[in-house]
Amino acid sequence: MTTHELEQLLMQQPVSLLHRLARGRISRHFRSGKRKLVDLLLQASAENRPGLESDLAALIEEQSPRHQARPVEPPPKPKAPTRPATSPVSARPHRADDHGHHEPPVSLREWLSGIGIPQAQPFVPDAWQVDALARLADTDVVVSVPTGSGKTYVAIEATKRAMQENRTVIYTSPLKALSNTKFTEFSRLFGPGQVGILTGDRREHAQAPLLIMTTEILRNLLYDAAGGEIDVRLDTLGLVIMDESQYLADPERGVVWEETLIFCPSQARLLLLSASIGNPQDIADWLTAIRPNPCALIRHTKRSVPLRAGYLHPNEKLTPLFRTAGIPYGQPHLLHPEAKRLFAEYVEETGASRSR
Numbered sequence: 001m002t003t004h005e006l007e008q009l010l011m012q013q014p015v016s017l018l019h020r021l022a023r024g025r026i027s028r029h030f031r032s033g034k035r036k037l038v039d040l041l042l043q044a045s046a047e048n049r050p051g052l053e054s055d056l057a058a059l060i061e062e063q064s065p066r067h068q069a070r071p072v073e074p075p076p077k078p079k080a081p082t083r084p085a086t087s088p089v090s091a092r093p094h095r096a097d098d099h100g101h102h103e104p105p106v107s108l109r110e111w112l113s114g115i116g117i118p119q120a121q122p123f124v125p126d127a128w129q130v131d132a133l134a135r136l137a138d139t140d141v142v143v144s145v146p147t148g149s150g151k152t153y154v155a156i157e158a159t160k161r162a163m164q165e166n167r168t169v170i171y172t173s174p175l176k177a178l179s180n181t182k183f184t185e186f187s188r189l190f191g192p193g194q195v196g197i198l199t200g201d202r203r204e205h206a207q208a209p210l211l212i213m214t215t216e217i218l219r220n221l222l223y224d225a226a227g228g229e230i231d232v233r234l235d236t237l238g239l240v241i242m243d244e245s246q247y248l249a250d251p252e253r254g255v256v257w258e259e260t261l262i263f264c265p266s267q268a269r270l271l272l273l274s275a276s277i278g279n280p281q282d283i284a285d286w287l288t289a290i291r292p293n294p295c296a297l298i299r300h301t302k303r304s305v306p307l308r309a310g311y312l313h314p315n316e317k318l319t320p321l322f323r324t325a326g327i328p329y330g331q332p333h334l335l336h337p338e339a340k341r342l343f344a345e346y347v348e349e350t351g352a353s354r355s356r
C-alpha cells in the first residue's frame with residue numbers, strides 16, 4: 001500500500017476507529033481532529049508501517065457488517081422446551097440487549113469451532129518477524145506483539161546471527177522456571193555446550209556463547225563491570241534479549257530492568273520482547289534517548305491465536321462469556337446473554353449479592 005493509499009483509507013474511517021488505532025502510538029490523540037489524527041498516524045507509521053497496516057485491517061474487519069452479523073447456525077426445530085433455563089444458546093431469541101445491540105450472539109458451537117491441531121504447513125516468517133530481524137541489524141528493537149505471535153523465532157534467529165559473528169548472547173527472563181525451560185529448549189536447538197544458565201539455583205556452562213539468566217543476575221554482572229571487575233563475557237557481548245520485558249513496569253522488580261537497560265554495554269544490541277507493554281513507543285523513545293543507537297518499535301495487535309473467554313457455571317454449563325467468539329477488542333462489557341443469565345441464576349441461588 002502506498003502512503004497515498006494509506007492516507008485515503010484512513011480518511012475513509014470513522015474518527016472512533018482512528019482513535020483506537022492511535023492508542024499507544026500517539027499521546028493525547030483525543031485532542032486531535034480527524035485530519036490532524038490521520039497526519040499523526042501517517043507520521044507514526046514511519047516507525048512501523050506493517051504493524052499499523054495490520055492493526056488498521058483488523059479494526060476495519062471488526063467493524064465490517066460480516067464481522068458484526070456473524071452467520072449463526074440455523075436454530076434447532078422448535079421443541080417443547082422442558083427447561084428453558086438451559087436451552088441451547090443458539091435457540092434463544094435475539095433481542096436488543098442493554099446496550100442496544102441487535103446482532104445475534106455467537107453460539108457455543110461457533111465459539112468452540114476451529115479448536116484442534118492445525119495441519120502441518122511449511123514455516124513462513126510473518127512480515128513483522130522479518131522486519132524485526134532487519135531492524136536489529138542497525139538498531140535496538142522493542143517487539144510488542146500479542147502472546148503466541150512468535151517472538152521466540154525472532155530471538156532464535158537474532159541469536160544465530162550474533163553467534164555466527166562470535167558474539168556472546170544473553171537471554172534474560174523474569175522467572176527461574178522460564179529460564180530453565182529456555183535452557184532446555186535452546187540446548188536442544190544450539191547444542192548443549194553452546195548454552196549456559198545462571199540463576200539463583202543453577203550455574204552451568206557459564207562461559208557458553210549463549211547464556212540464559214534471570215534479569216537480576218545480568219544486572220549484578222553489569223554492576224560488577226561498572227565497578228571495574230570486567231567480565232569477559234561482557235567484552236564480547238553482541239545481543240541482550242529481554243523476554244517478558246513488561247516487567248520494566250513492575251512496582252518492585254521494575255528497577256532491575258531499568259538498571260540493566262541503563263548499564264547494558266553500548267556495543268550490544270537490545271531486543272525487548274513483550275506481549276503486554278501498554279506504551280511501547282515510550283519505551284522505544286526512552287531507549288533511543290539513553291543509548292547511542294536508535295531503538296525501533298515493532299508492534300501489532302492482531303492475534304494469530306484468538307483468545308476465547310468462556311464462563312463455566314458450577315452446574316457445568318459452559319457458555320461464551322462475550323457476544324463474540326474472540327475477546328472483543330475495546331468492548332469487554334458486551335456480555336453474552338446466556339452468561340448474564342447464568343450469573344443472575346448463580347446470584348439467586350447463592351445469595352452472592354446479599355453477602356457483598
Ligand SMILES: Nc1ncnc2c1ncn2[C@@H]1O[C@H](COP(=O)(O)OP(=O)(O)OP(=O)(O)O)[C@@H](O)[C@H]1O
Binds near residue numbers: 147148149150153275
Ligand atoms: N510465522 C509463523 N507462522 C506460523 N507459526 C509460527 C510463526 N512464528 C511462530 N510460530 C509458532 O507460534 C507458536 C508461538 O510462538 P512463541 O512461543 O514464539 O510465541 P510468543 O510470541 O513468544 O508468545 P508468548 O507471549 O506467549 O511468550 C509456536 O508454536 C511457534 O512455532
Ligand SMILES: [Mg+2]
Binds near residue numbers: 151
Ligand atoms: Mg514467548
